[in-house]
């Protein structure tokens with residue numbers, strides 16, 4: 001299929017926001033999504049952006065039944081490994097159902113790898129739900145290692161009141 005992968009612009013945030021919700025529905029957690037295109041515009045397109053994003057576009061005629069020309073996205077940001085150095089973290093990878101199996105997901109993933117390598121990142125990391133075997137298989141087929149299986153890492157989060165509590169207990173300057 002004819003498609004191209006390009007850096008997202010502020011004008012893409014409505015499409016990205018729509019697909020974030022579609023991905024959350026797929027991941028069975030739509031009520032967890034609290035951000036809209038406004039926060040994406042603010043956080044991704046400011047002086048020191050919190051994330052970068054690529055979008056996949058298809059020509060208009062290919063979307064006759066779908067209305068959209070932006071049919072996939074990859075949202076990522078940079079992290080740092082104290083063992084290995086620069087790393088890129090892939091937060092979301094998504095292709096709309098009607099456009100799957102045509103190389104678009106691979107195109108997005110490869111482009112994130114290329115962007116990361118240009119910045120001398122030595123790792124591309126991501127998290128995937130345990131039941132999401134199609135995606136786990138997709139990553140494995142591309143050479144990804146499952147760190148939970150091989151090294152036993154747990155994915156830990158502080159948020160809400162627990163995060164506030166920690167912050168409030170910080171030593172005073």
Ligand SMILES: CC(C)(COP(=O)(O)OP(=O)(O)OC[C@H]1O[C@@H](n2cnc3c(N)ncnc32)[C@H](O)[C@@H]1OP(=O)(O)O)[C@@H](O)C(=O)NCCC(=O)NCCS
Pocket residue numbers: 023026092093094095096099100101102103104105106107126127128129132133134135137138141
């Ligand atoms: C995962 C996802 C992004 C893949 O995108 P896609 O456009 O369907 O995948 P592609 O057509 O680019 O497939 C690329 C390659 O992966 C292979 N592949 C795709 N799905 C696969 C699977 N379930 N198992 C093994 N290989 C798979 C393809 O055969 C192809 O192989 P090739 O490079 O040798 O030709 C897409 O299916 C998706 O959006 N899924 C739902 C959301 C999701 O789970 N996202 C990931 C959250 S972590």
